[in-house]
Amino acid sequence: MKYRIIALLSLLLPCCMLHAEQSLPSGGRDASWHKWGPTLGLKQGGFILRAGYVIGGTTPVPLPEEIRKINEFSPRGGISLGIDGYRMFSKRWGVSIGAHFFWEGFHTSADVKNYYVSYDEVDESSAGKPETKIGYFTGTNVTSTEMWGVTLPLLVTYCISPRWNVSAGPYMSCYFKQTFTGEVYENKDGVGYLRNLTPVGEKTFIGSDVETHYDFSADMLPLSAGVELCFDWKAMRHMNVFGKLDWGLTNIWRRDFDAISFRMYPIYGTIGVAYRY
Amino acid sequence: MNKASIAALAAIPLFFVSCIKDEPKNAECDIEAISLHLENPQRYFRNVGDTLLIPSEDRISGDLAFLIKTYTEIHLVPTTIQVTPGATVYLETENGEFVSFVNGTDVDFSDEQVHRFRVVSEDKAWSRLYNVYVKHRPEGAAYLSSDFENYDLDGTGKYYVWEAPSVFIDETGKSTWKNGNPGYKLSMSSAKPMDYPSTPVVGGGPDGSTCLKLETCDTGPFGRMVNMRLASGSMFNGVFDVANALKDPLKATQFGSPFTFKPVMLRVWLRYEPGSVYQDRNGKPVEGIIDEPDVYVVLYRNVDESGNKVQPDGNDMLTNPYIIGKGRLPHNLDADGSDLLTGNPIHGITSEWQEFSIPLEYTSEPDPDILAEEGYGIIISIASSWQGGYFKGAIGSKLYVDNLQLFCE
Numbered sequence: 035m036k037y038r039i040i041a042l043l044s045l046l047l048p049c050c051m052l053h054a055e056q057s058l059p060s061g062g063r064d065a066s067w068h069k070w071g072p073t074l075g076l077k078q079g080g081f082i083l084r085a086g087y088v089i090g091g092t093t094p095v096p097l098p099e100e101i102r103k104i105n106e107f108s109p110r111g112g113i114s115l116g117i118d119g120y121r122m123f124s125k126r127w128g129v130s131i132g133a134h135f136f137w138e139g140f141h142t143s144a145d146v147k148n149y150y151v152s153y154d155e156v157d158e159s160s161a162g163k164p165e166t167k168i169g170y171f172t173g174t175n176v177t178s179t180e181m182w183g184v185t186l187p188l189l190v191t192y193c194i195s196p197r198w199n200v201s202a203g204p205y206m207s208c209y210f211k212q213t214f215t216g217e218v219y220e221n222k223d224g225v226g227y228l229r230n231l232t233p234v235g236e237k238t239f240i241g242s243d244v245e246t247h248y249d250f251s252a253d254m255l256p257l258s259a260g261v262e263l264c265f266d267w268k269a270m271r272h273m274n275v276f277g278k279l280d281w282g283l284t285n286i287w288r289r290d291f292d293a294i295s296f297r298m299y300p301i302y303g304t305i306g307v308a309y310r311y
Numbered sequence: 312m313n314k315a316s317i318a319a320l321a322a323i324p325l326f327f328v329s330c331i332k333d334e335p336k337n338a339e340c341d342i343e344a345i346s347l348h349l350e351n352p353q354r355y356f357r358n359v360g361d362t363l364l365i366p367s368e369d370r371i372s373g374d375l376a377f378l379i380k381t382y383t384e385i386h387l388v389p390t391t392i393q394v395t396p397g398a399t400v401y402l403e404t405e406n407g408e409f410v411s412f413v414n415g416t417d418v419d420f421s422d423e424q425v426h427r428f429r430v431v432s433e434d435k436a437w438s439r440l441y442n443v444y445v446k447h448r449p450e451g452a453a454y455l456s457s458d459f460e461n462y463d464l465d466g467t468g469k470y471y472v473w474e475a476p477s478v479f480i481d482e483t484g485k486s487t488w489k490n491g492n493p494g495y496k497l498s499m500s501s502a503k504p505m506d507y508p509s510t511p512v513v514g515g516g517p518d519g520s521t522c523l524k525l526e527t528c529d530t531g532p533f534g535r536m537v538n539m540r541l542a543s544g545s546m547f548n549g550v551f552d553v554a555n556a557l558k559d560p561l562k563a564t565q566f567g568s569p570f571t572f573k574p575v576m577l578r579v580w581l582r583y584e585p586g587s588v589y590q591d592r593n594g595k596p597v598e599g600i601i602d603e604p605d606v607y608v609v610l611y612r613n614v615d616e617s618g619n620k621v622q623p624d625g626n627d628m629l630t631n632p633y634i635i636g637k638g639r640l641p642h643n644l645d646a647d648g649s650d651l652l653t654g655n656p657i658h659g660i661t662s663e664w665q666e667f668s669i670p671l672e673y674t675s676e677p678d679p680d681i682l683a684e685e686g687y688g689i690i691i692s693i694a695s696s697w698q699g700g701y702f703k704g705a706i707g708s709k710l711y712v713d714n715l716q717l718f719c720e
Contacts, residue, residue: 148337166501238557241558
């Protein structure tokens with residue numbers, strides 16, 4: 035799927051480039067490079083202040099076959115504010131580092147079939163040992179996750195044209211706060227049950243008015259790493275419009291966490307505007 | 312660019328949707344229904360509908376019994392089995408091999424012989440074994456008794472089950488008392504058999520024999536999560552549909568067994584130690600209320616005027632309009648008959664063993680012909696917290712029970 039998105043974005047490039055070429059000011063190509071390049075000169079550096087809207091999800095890749103249908107998807111949070119420092123080594127090549135503060139997340143409702151669950155039931159008021167629940171759930175699973183943190187990307191920038199930059203490279207994210215909560219209950223067709231231990235274990239029906247919620251917030255890792263791809267279009271002398279994709283390559287869960295049988299990755303896109311100097 | 316970029320980013324969630332894989336093959340392999348195609352079912356069955364058996368969905372025990380009239384015998388009969396979609400059915404032959412079973416094949420159910428069916432899931436990873444047989448309904452008796460001496464661990468080894476009078480036979484072909492233990496297992500899966508609400512006490516009876524202990528227990532974090540914070544110890548005849556215990560706990564408790572005599576008196580030995588703090592459904596302590604046990608016996612008409620089965624459950628086991636007779640331990644009741652939670656609650660039940668007699672009072676006399684045809688059902692039910700069905704009571708309330716007897720006319 036990663037390749038499909040990159041392929042899609044790269045398909046969009048030629049048409050945008052055509053548009054950019056057409057809007058070149060008179061006075062030749064070099065004048066154009068100087069106009070849209072770093073303020074202090076073509077081989078100099080600068081900074082970019084970015085503000086964007088974040089949308090995406092924390093998801094297994096690919097989606098496991100147990101997930102049958104996405105009923106609902108809505109973003110949570112969705113703010114990214116950051117600063118990049120960049121340095122160009124030539125007309126076309128440069129590097130940048132940044133710090134992007136974000137609040138991102140989503141809420142989704144999905145129908146699942148034979149979905150493995152295992153978790154410990156603990157609460158403060160019980161002195162006893164935790165109760166481990168293991169089973170296979172069929173029905174609707176509702177999940178919400180929100181993450182507050184900062185992403186530190188280290189990117190290589192390539193200027194495709196005077197007004198077009200593409201940057202790519204690794205990033206690391208550090209989370210100040212994360213939540214991952216949800217509920218399971220019967221789906222719209224009235225199907226909602228857990229089978230104890232195995233798919234042939236005792237059935238327990240779970241109605242829509244029974245609260246069977248989970249909270250895995252404490253099982254999330256405080257760090258993640260991935261790759262970032264960012265396109266910048268210089269709309270005005272000091273203003274960029276940008277779109278970027280942060281593709282997490284590390285599992286969000288702690289190693290000993292087995293309530294969810296698959297790895298999950300944060301995959302979030304941002305669109306926004308930037309002040310460039 | 313702007314629009315294209317927005318479109319590309321907005322498309323990300325759509326990508327996930329388009330990435331949904333083909334539906335996995337079913338891993339489940341249940342018998343959903345089994346039916347015998349008899350030419351004159353009324354010759355064998357009390358209700359024609361009993362030729363169709365729909366196993367309760369919680370059970371992992373694979374025993375399925377058709378209950379037929381006493382002096383009949385079913386020989387070769389076309390049998391159909393409906394299973395989880397995609398699953399396949401195999402029947403064990405005499406030499407122990409499993410051969411593919413074709414629906415409509417004749418099966419010989421004479422002499423209560425047991426047929427072993429294996430159901431294999433669509434994904435071939437799972438299977439379940441079922442023992443299917445026809446069993447004669449036990450003949451009723453004008454005197455029932457239970458001293459709770461015969462008990463054993465259930466199939467999973469988690470909790471105890473007690474042998475009941477033979478007329479309390481169920482669709483597994485066995486006669487056992489039902490209780491809330493399977494429900495307690497849902498919430499406290501790591502509990503040991505003696506931690507459950509219904510347990511045996513060796514040497515605890517009034518005569519030094521084994522007695523029964525029913526205790527109102529805390530259901531732990533899971534119970535708190537689903538707001539079912541306690542489990543009353545209980546013992547009753549009927550069906551406990553554990554699969555629906557979370558979804559609709561009152562309805563999951565289905566009381567009653569067909570009965571052919573007119574009960575007049577229940578006698579039982581009891582002793583009671585109420586728990587110290589009575590709590591409401593939300594777990595809040597309620598001052599000034601002492602927990603009470605409950606014991607009752609009910610006779611009801613088990614089919615309505617149009618021939619449909621009457622099934623009293625936790626909502627109406629004492630108020631169902633088809634009830635004609637009942638007897639109950641004394642309680643303080645409101646004017647409308649609902650439970651009053653104040654006043655002198657215990658009515659003489661102490662922590663010392665005493666024998667209690669609970670006579671039945673009838674609003675109308677049972678019809679002898681209908682009685683003989685099993686047209687009435689009986690309920691015998693005992694609990695350590697009388698409001699336990701509503702998850703109210705005192706954790707730690709203990710009701711000890713022994714030598715239960717039912718006298719009939």
